[in-house]
Amino acid sequence: MSLWQYANPVKFLALSARVQPALWALAAVFTGVGLLWGFFGTPDDARQGSTVKIIYLHVPAALMAINAWFMMLVASLIWLIRRHHVSALAAKAAAPVGLVMTLIALVTGAIWGQPMWGTWWAWDPRLTSFLILFLFYLGYIALWQAVEDPDTAADLTSVLCLVGSVFAVLSRYAVQFWNQGLHQGTSIPVATGNRSVADVFFYPLVMAMLGFGLLFLALVVYRTGTEIRLRRTSALRARMNRGA
């Protein structure tokens, strides 16, 4: 059994129908528990007061904003190299989800930044690269809409995705590349494990991060199914029109 068998749209739809109920249920439980625990069950921070509760939205959304683009990058590479339509459609399906996650990260960051930094916005490396990532999401979605032939659209958007990946990397590592700006460094560095978040905030945050990850997965699987059906419908219509 190979992973590539799910490049077959029929097999992908069959698999997605089987896994979706569990995926949606897990996404709802983890997101719900993470956000409710964070909002109702954690204390104020000594310095940031109750604004620390914004972390349960801001960090998971920012994490998924970047990872959604990386998922699109992998799917785009698969399309460019192996020409599997499902992978191109999965990248297309993920873009609006990534866009919303990026918007949530930008908006909650601005709302959090105003009382803590005294400004809604600064041309800080991480904030700026995130804004550019947001614009890349918009451009990517617009390009899919603008090109009529689906394979050409998949080719062009895949190339755009490769270019945009530079900003996805910058969004993640900007605070390490440039030791300047208002945005703090990584609170939970996976490589070193030296996190600066206390346990009382960390555990609900992990729940919310898992929840957002599962929510992203559930949305992308569902939306990919939608894209497959839309593609099949237009192919059938084109065939009927040729036969008429």
Next chain:
Amino acid sequence: MMPELGKYASEVMSAYAVSLLLLAALLVVTLWRGRAARRALEETEAEAGRRG
């Protein structure tokens, strides 16, 4: 039940309101579009079947 949010209550509440609204809009659009696509495919397949 409601936690005491102090002087930052409006910031915290607006962050949650905007985020949950955006997530809800994404979910509604996703499900609505998915159902429309499913219906369109069923209708097209039925029409193709009738035409042979």
